[in-house]
Amino acid sequence: MSAKRPRLDQLEMRGNFIQRHIGPDNQQTREMLAELGLNTLEDIIEQIIPANILNTEPLKLTETISERAVIKYLRSMRERNKVLTSMIGMGYYDTIMPAVIKRNVLENPAWYTAYTPYQAEISQGRLEALLNFQQMIIDLTGMEIANASLLDEATAAAEAMTMSRRLSKSASDTVLVDSDCHPQTIAVIKTRAGSLGYRVVVADPFTGLQEHDFFALILQYPGSGGEIRDLGETIAIAHRKAALVTVAADLLSLVLLKPPAAFDADIVVGSAQRFGVPMGYGGPHAAFFATRDEFKRSMPGRIIGVSKDSHGQMALRMALQTREQHIRRDKATSNICTSQVLLAVIAGFYAVYHGAEGLRLIAGRVHRYAQILAAGIARSGHEVSSRCYFDTLVVKAPNRAKRIAAQAEEAGINVRIIDAGTIGISLDETTTRNDLRSLWQVFASPIADLPSINALDAAIEECIPESLLRNDAILQHPVFSRYHSETEMMRYMRKLARRDIALDRAMIPLGSCTMKLNAATEMQSISYYEFNAMHPFVPLYQAQGYQQLFAELEDMLCDLTGFDAFSLQPNAGSQGEYTGLLVIRKYHEVNGQGQRDVCLIPASAHGTNPASAALAGLKVVVVACDEQGNISIDDLRAKSGQYQDTLAALMITYPSTHGVYEQAFREICDIVHAHGGQVYMDGANFNALVGISRPGSIGADVAHLNLHKTFCIPHGGGGPGVGPIGVRSHLAPFLPDHPVVEGVNPAKGEHGTVGTVSAAPWGSASILTISWAYIAMMGAAGLKRATLTAIMNANYIARRLAPHYPILYTDPNGWVAHECIIDCHQFKKTSNITVEDIAKRLIDYGFHAPTVSFPVADTLMIEPTESENKPEIDRFCEALIAIRREIREIEDGIADAGNNVLHNAPHSHRLLLDEWTLPYSRQKAFFPDSHQHDDKYWPPVGRIDNVYGDRNVVCSCPSDWLEPLQTGRT
Secondary structure (H helix, E strand, O other), rough: OOOOOHHHHHHHHHOHHHHOOOOOOHHHHHHHHHHHHHOOOHHHHHHHHOOOOOOOOOOOOOOOOOHHHHHHHHHHHHHOOOOOEOOEOOOOOOOOOOOHHHHHHHHHHHOOOOOOOOHHEEEEHHHHHHHHHHHHHHHHHHEEEEEEOEEEHHHHHHHHHHHHHHOOOOOOEEEEOOOOOOOOHHHHHHHHHHHHEEEEEEEEEOOHHHHHHEEEEEHHHHOOOOOOOHHHHHHHHHHHHOEEEEEOOOOHHHHHHHHHHOOOOEEEEEEEEOOOOOOOOOOOOOEEEEOOHHHHHHOOOOOOEEEOOOOOEEEEEEEEEHHHHHHHHOOOOOOOOOOOHHHHHHHHHHHHHHHHHHHHHHHHHHHHHHHHHHHHHOOOOOOOOOOOEOOEEEEOOOOOOHHHHHHHOOEEEEEEEEEEEEHHHHHOOOHHHHHHHHHHHOOOOOOOOOOOOHHHHHHHOOOOOHHOOOOOOOOOHHHHHHOOOOHHHHHHHHHHHHHEOOOOOOOOOOOOOOOOOOHHHHHHHHHHHHOOOOOOOHHHHHEEEHHHHHHHHHHHHHHHHHHHHHHHHOHHHHHEEEEEEEHHHHHHHHOOOOOEEEEEEOOOOHHHHOOOOOOHOOEEEOOOOOOOOOOOOOHHHHHHHHHOOEEEEEEEEEEOOOOOOOHHHHHHHHHHHHHHOOOEEEEOHHHHOOOOOOOHOOOEEEEEOOEEEOOOOOOOOOOOOOEEEEEEOHHHHHOOOOOOOOOOOOOOOOOOOOOOOOOOOOOHHHHHOOOOHHHHHHHHHHHHHHHHHHHHHHHHHHHOOOOOOOOOOOOOOOOOOEEEEEEOHHHHHHHOOOHHHHHHHHHHHHOOOEOOOOOOOOOOEEEOOOOOOHHHHHHHHHHHHHHHHHHHHOOOOOOOOOOOOOOOOOOOOOHHHHHOOOOOOOOHOOOOHHOOOOOOOOOOOOOOOOHHHHOOOOOOOOOOOOOOOOOOOO
């Protein structure tokens, strides 16, 4: 009798990716379940997950697609995009990412799988890359300090507006916006101003400025139409009115133009997109934000600063972290959580690779081509109204703009239709001589001879007056001159990458952050030309591949969440929170309940929740939590009753921020609905619900999802992120729209939408392919298994660590959800060991620490995800257990109470260079277990002095990276 042969569906390996994504194999899963007293993964549902939140309807995602099939499908999808030469401009330009950066950063997991550099000792590589970015922005804008990126130019301008309100002494409530700002920037400013009660006036700031009172003035330089104006007198008038002035600047133009600081600007914002970052149909791109040094404590976003380590050597860290919304909550200066680190790193490396001279050549060529193009168009009889410009021309074509644009499209070029009689043309570093000839052919009569490029080049004169040209040196720091050969650049990027711990090296067990596998197949499409070379404002018929992607991804997300509609526009989780709350406010206003402005937020909530509520113009009322970390039902009832006439919403994270499935979720939603409010669910922990529960079916009205967590878009060292929101049908008409592209919200009704929340119509469109691929390859069965495996892994860790560390929050039966919190506060009393000491000692074991002191002080929040297998989880548990033994040695008097492995951690290689004087062995310091023998991670610096860094704030590149920091340096 022959052995049973496998069926064809088993041989086709359609679900093969599931076992690639999920860490534990079948044997490891059985062992871990046995440790938990369970027989199957399905037992987790009965034991841990409340029965009343379970999804009983089958998902539509029944098929799983193989990796090869996904690649083939995405190839056919991308081929539906018709990519032409883009000359639309408006803040988006084609660019050339150097291949050495593409291969070694964009496509390198050492860079894209890293986490936000909260543990600075193991983030020195990306911190240096970000400091390079800050130095680049400081040099080009002329300002004194810059942050390490924001989300996009439009939201950066909105952040500048709110910062101006905090700092301005003007009594006015008006923001004056340059009518020549990009339309998407104006739209986002209007949305943000509306929720905060500011008045927006859009006008020409170069005429009649004296007639207005305002606390903020926002200018575009050069203007959206390309014109370069002298900003000096306009800014002086604004300052006399006690207003702060923000200049939205084009970064490449600043290589040649007088910097905004020379006009006495207060804030400079913009996009670093054209420094090597593809347009990607709108994102992700790194925005920049620069200002005066005196404003640094009010600046939104993260700032990288220089400090020193325990050896007196220079070390980098995130400076002034107490500014962040995690700490300040509803008093925060911004709700920004993620930035765009990966894209800022790429832009910074672009400047490092090209250097000052290379950038001058690029900018000079773009400008020269623009002048030659203008001269040739003028010869054809068309009026070029631009007089002083860098790369953008405005051409008059009375009643012929659409016809000329159509002819240009036939020639393979997209131009901007400004109105029926006006065309805009923007050039970039990819522009060629053939592009000029093609455009001349469009504007010329059929029988006309085209002009000679060389002849025009010899004849034209500079259109920018000397007074507006840059006369100072840029990028003089040695980092911008050392790495111009590809060999040196490759080695520099590798040097920085190996200074960090990313997912390519070890597990990153961060609670609330979900550092799971970012599979290579999922990432592959971000390098596809047809996805990354598309301008976000092309006609929709040219972007059918993208439209297909959006439609299919939205259907997938609706299926998984139970919501009726999604908006993909929010380009970060914080943006999703803000947008969801705006939608709720709009719903109440349309229903005659505009007085509803109270937002209930549990005491345990992540800091972005109250910050987003304040930004949306809501009043935050805190709801107490009980001793188990659950929302207090009694307090919720009391607060809901107290504010029943003004209650707008409750924000709730589910599973809870404490990592537990609250049993009363449905009851909580019912209480809020009974008092006229809406339920906003923070979807940061949705990875513990996928495939087993649908928030939209169990009481939530709106939720944002972190695609950079649950759906595998990588964190990139702190960004990009994507935070789309799902809503029930009654909220769908109010989802965001866009001023340039129609059809962004197909459900838009007569009452309008909340407006525009991000610069691009569909946010960070190019990375949505990652989440689509993940969902397609996992299918319904794979996604459910991933959720259950993540829960199993977290409970396995809790079970292993419980004899050594108290587990802070569990459900009534002792279970956690997808993460667990271990309590470390008692060690302060018993051994003078802090949770920070434990976090730093983990570095010696080769691990990134879990989340430190959130959501509870002196704790570690651990989330293993489903992607980590049992050996790696055991290695992590063994490290924490070994550290507990080291603490006990201090408690028992065996180890010195002040001079021990925990207080001195991490142990950098510099300790090997001096005479060994520590009261423990080198082996104990550097090789605490056998895992370090084969692949030791050497932290590049010792413990960083945070206090020194905040007292001596240095946020630009030091003159010599190797110079020891001198005490007292400022």
